[in-house]
Amino acid sequence: MMGFMGITRPFHKDSVDDYQGVLVPLEQAIRHPAVMAEYERRRWEEEVRESDVSVASIPEAGMKRGDKASEVDTERGILAKIVTPVYSPNTIEGLRAEVVGDGGEESVYNLKSRVINKAIQDIDMGRYNWNLFILCGFGWFADNLWLQGIAMILPSLSAEFGISETEVRYTTCALFLGLCLGAFVWGIGSDIIGRRLAFNVTLALAGIFGIAAGAAPNWIGACGLFAALGVGVGGNLPVDGALYLEFLPEASGKLLTLLSIWWPVGQLVASLIGWAF
Structure with a gap:
């Protein structure tokens, strides 16, 4: 129906009222895999930065010197215990952090454009x-x-x-x-x-x-x-x-x-x- 209206009314401006039932709450949205991967990377960096645990402080008891696999497993185990989610991609706080980032002040237009681009990214090719x-x-x-x-x-x-x-x-x-x-x-x-x-x-x-x-x-x-x-x-x-x-x-x-x-x-x-x- 909307496609037919686009042909018969080429100068018609779309409105959100034309798409009833299409809006999805943010907490129910399915985010793009690339977005989720970026969240995981940023969360990992932030948690490691806030943690007092470093590779040098990992106990070496029970490990053989040069056993890299054991060192990695132990490091992941210790970090997993102290890791707590900082924000979720399906919350307004997470979306705000994703859009604003670490940059300085930006225009409202740029911020709105990023929100729209994120939505298009999550919808993906259709x-x-x-x-x-x-x-x-x-x-x-x-x-x-x-x-x-x-x-x-x-x-x-x-x-x-x-x-x-x-x-x-x-x-x-x-x-x-x-x-x-x-x-x-x-x-x-x-x-x-x-x-x-x-x-x-x-x-x-x-x-x-x-x-x-x-x-x-x-x-x-x-x-x-x-x-x-x-x-x-x-x-x-x-x-x-x-x-x-x-x-x-x-x-x-x-x-x-x-x-x-x-x-x-x-x-x-x-x-x-x-x-x-």
């Missing part, structure tokens, strides 16, 4: 993340499809409008001017209006002006439409990665690099279409 991988991948697919397609139609433009092979190359110059402008405007604009709206608008610009370029009355008009197309393509390139990264768990960060696999797929499809026609 169907939503993989659907977003495909969606953002198709964005890069479409971007490179347009770039490769324009490069392939330059000879046809030259023949259609009677432009020399030297002058027709300025078509790509107009395109790249649009790419630079789009990357600058939408890279900053997506921080202001939101990633989803920027993603939809940039792809819409690319589609509208790309289709309109097919009906260009002359070469100058085609260059202008390709420049407008470049604004959409150039804006979509940074928005794609930023949109996916915001919902990507830290432990799955390598998938952001894997997202670039859609780029050559777009080039391949454009080349196959050009070869067929």
